[in-house]
Amino acid sequence: xxxxxxWSLKFSTAALVLIPAAIGINYLGKLFAELLRLPLWLDSIGxxxxxxxxxxxxxxxxxxxxxxxYGFTASxxxxxxxxxxGVIGLVVGIMANKGxxxxxxxALVLGLVVGVIAATVSTPLNIxxxxxxxxxxxxxxxxxxxxxxxxxxxxxxxxxxxxxxxxDKIATVLVGFLIFKNLPKNLTRMYDSRSEIDRx
Amino acid sequence: MKxxxxxxxxxxxxxxxxxxxxxxxxxxxxxxxxILSTHSFVLGVLAITLLVLLLGKVLQYIFPxxxxxxxxxxxxIIVQGFFHPDRxxxxxxxxxxxxxxxxxxxxxxxxxxxxxxxxxFGVLILTTKPDDLVQSLIRKGMSPKIGYVLLSVLQIxxxxxxxxxxxxxxxRSRGMETEGGFITRVKSFIPLLxxxxxxxxxxxxxxxxxLEIRGFNSTSERTFLHETNHFKYxxxxxxxxxxxxxxxxxxxxxx
Numbered sequence: 345x346x347x348x349x350x351w352s353l354k355f356s357t358a359a360l361v362l363i364p365a366a367i368g369i370n371y372l373g374k375l376f377a378e379l380l381r382l383p384l385w386l387d388s389i390g391x392x393x394x395x396x397x398x399x400x401x402x403x404x405x406x407x408x409x410x411x412x413x414y415g416f417t418a419s420x421x422x423x424x425x426x427x428x429x430g431v432i433g434l435v436v437g438i439m440a441n442k443g444x445x446x447x448x449x450x451a452l453v454l455g456l457v458v459g460v461i462a463a464t465v466s467t468p469l470n471i472x473x474x475x476x477x478x479x480x481x482x483x484x485x486x487x488x489x490x491x492x493x494x495x496x497x498x499x500x501x502x503x504x505x506x507x508x509x510x511x512d513k514i515a516t517v518l519v520g521f522l523i524f525k526n527l528p529k530n531l532t533r534m535y536d537s538r539s540e541i542d543r544x
Numbered sequence: 545m546k547x548x549x550x551x552x553x554x555x556x557x558x559x560x561x562x563x564x565x566x567x568x569x570x571x572x573x574x575x576x577x578x579i580l581s582t583h584s585f586v587l588g589v590l591a592i593t594l595l596v597l598l599l600g601k602v603l604q605y606i607f608p609x610x611x612x613x614x615x616x617x618x619x620x621i622i623v624q625g626f627f628h629p630d631r632x633x634x635x636x637x638x639x640x641x642x643x644x645x646x647x648x649x650x651x652x653x654x655x656x657x658x659x660x661x662x663x664x665f666g667v668l669i670l671t672t673k674p675d676d677l678v679q680s681l682i683r684k685g686m687s688p689k690i691g692y693v694l695l696s697v698l699q700i701x702x703x704x705x706x707x708x709x710x711x712x713x714x715x716r717s718r719g720m721e722t723e724g725g726f727i728t729r730v731k732s733f734i735p736l737l738x739x740x741x742x743x744x745x746x747x748x749x750x751x752x753x754x755l756e757i758r759g760f761n762s763t764s765e766r767t768f769l770h771e772t773n774h775f776k777y778x779x780x781x782x783x784x785x786x787x788x789x790x791x792x793x794x795x796x797x798x799x
Contacts, residue, residue, distance in 0.1 A: 357752040357760055360689055364697040365744040368704040369737075375708070376736050380722060380729040393741070405693075413697045416674060417549050419612045420665035421658075472578070473661075475624050475654050479616035488627040497629070522734065523741050531745055 350399040350441045358534045359398040366390035366406045367413060373519070384512045391433045392458075392520035396445055398535040400437025407433035424473055428465045435461050436517065445521055455517035459510035466505045467498065476501035483508040549698065550609065550669045558600030558667065562775035563677040564684065565782055566668045569596070572785045573664040576792045577657045586653060590660040597663060602670040606663055609670075613662050617655055624651035674698060679768065688766050692755075704744055711739045 369390030377386040391410060395403025407429030415423040435458050439445075444454045470476050476497055477484050483504040490500035524532070558566075573593055577586045597603045628647030635645040668677075678691045716722065720732050752760075 355689070357756050358748060360693055361696075361748040361752045361755065362745070363693045364700045365704075365748050367697050368700050368744055369741055371701065372704060372708055372740055373737060376733055380733055380736075382729060382733065386733075389737070397745075405690075409694060409697070413694070415665065416669050417698075420609065420662050420669065421613050421616060423665060474616060474620055474658065475650065477616070477619050477623050479619050481619075484619050484623050488623045491623075491629050492627050494629060519734065519737070523738055526738065527742070527745065531742075531749070534749060 350437065351401065352399075353401065355398075355402065356535070359402050362394050362398055362402065362535060363406050363409060366394035367410045369393060370406075370410050371414075373516075384515050386512065386516055386519065388429065388432055388513075388516050389520050389523070391429060392436050392517055393524060395433045395437035396440045396520060396524045397532060398437075399441065400434045402535075403433030403437040404430040405433070407431070424469055425466065427469065428462055431465045432458055432462055432513070436520075445524065448518070448521065451517055451521035452514065454521075455514035456510065458517055459513035460506070462513055463502060463505035463509040466509065467502045470505060471497065471501050476504065478504050478508055480504075480508045549674055550605065550666075551673055552602050552605055552670050554601050554671075556599060556601045556671070557777075558596060558602075558671045560774075560776045561671075561781060562778040563668075563672045563680045565778050565785070566672055567677070568782060568785050570664045570668050572789050573667075574661050576789065577660050579792050579796050581653060583649070583653055583656065586656045586660060590656055590663065593660055593663040593667065596667050597670070600667065600671045602666070605670050606666045609666055610659065610662055613658060617658055620654045620658065621648075621651045624648075624654060679770075682766075683768070689760070692760075700744075704740065707743055708740055711743075712736060715739075 367390055370387050371390075373389040374385060374387035377384055388407070388410075391403060391407045394406045408426045411422045411426035411429045415421075415426075436454065439454050439457065444450045466478070467476075470478055476491075477487055486507055487500045487504035490503060491497065573589060577589050580586075594603065594606075597606055625648045626641075626643070628644065628650055630646040630650075631642075631644040633645040635643045635648065637643060675695065678686075678694050682688050682691045712722075715732070715735050720735055721728050722732055722736075723729075
């Protein structure tokens, strides 16, 4: 069996089956965050985890399909953010592949980068669809303050996304990293398309 | 995400339309409200969308879905209404707070668009069985494997939720605290999540073996259980939608 790059479109069955499980994990992360009344969403732990396990393409697919399913079952608004979720999966997958999940310090940087990128992708969507807000109270309070002081709309909207996304994505990536590092090797190897043993 | 989707089983004209036409309807209906942004036009589109919901006999089911978007709508009204940068025409004052026309006019437009978006997606998700939509997409050339992934999420979620209940109880009985200070609650996040994650990732191994034995990776042409297409009006609706989209674009350019 030849080695495959992280961009391979030949998915193993295990990697494809990981997608629904990861979407379930996303949902449970959100559920537990609500149960424990944590001030974050933590609704993309599964996406992050699937990117770490099976690479950027599976990660991006998980993100996009997650929001489509969520749109069908919970709130149609989430269709809009399918792009953001896809990009999150893509970025985590690429950076994990380049060694950014080697230590907890690097994982923190990864979380920060993912948060900034997620905010960057969400900003045009927020401006286009709802005039710049996110629907999060703290972010929107900042947004309102900034536009009253006549700061440009895109800057206010970006700040709005940033204060919401960065802490959330750092926490999400850290949780994903901790779970990933504690998974037994015989499970993680199953998705690693570069390894030649234990592939289904 | 509850146990299932929003789909409501009924017999109506909208239920008989093929899923892809409804998908196209969603894109056209949402798209035109951004191409032509006058209040009366967006209100008109919203009225049409609501009429389609009424024809589908699912109008009463859209309200809980709109309810889920209320936070966003309130945020739009408050933030855009009171803080919109363009504050020139004074509308009225509440106490000493001046209310300007521009902000509320913009907030109203955004709210109408959001309502139309939610209702348009409502047409699709309330009257279309997810199985039918996925099958139509596969017929149009989507990979059957992706089709499997889409549908299996809906089967796996209830299973995972059942496991979650057991794990929460088990961890509580071992003394894990889910109430109390912030730090206590943060600490119990990992012990709650990790067992479910491990469990579900472990399950994917069994599931992928089961799938492969049943020919999941087979390259031969797939056949469908239901060959006949029982949907109606597909062609007429697609033509109608394409014409309306073209008309709106023309209106935007020339008028």
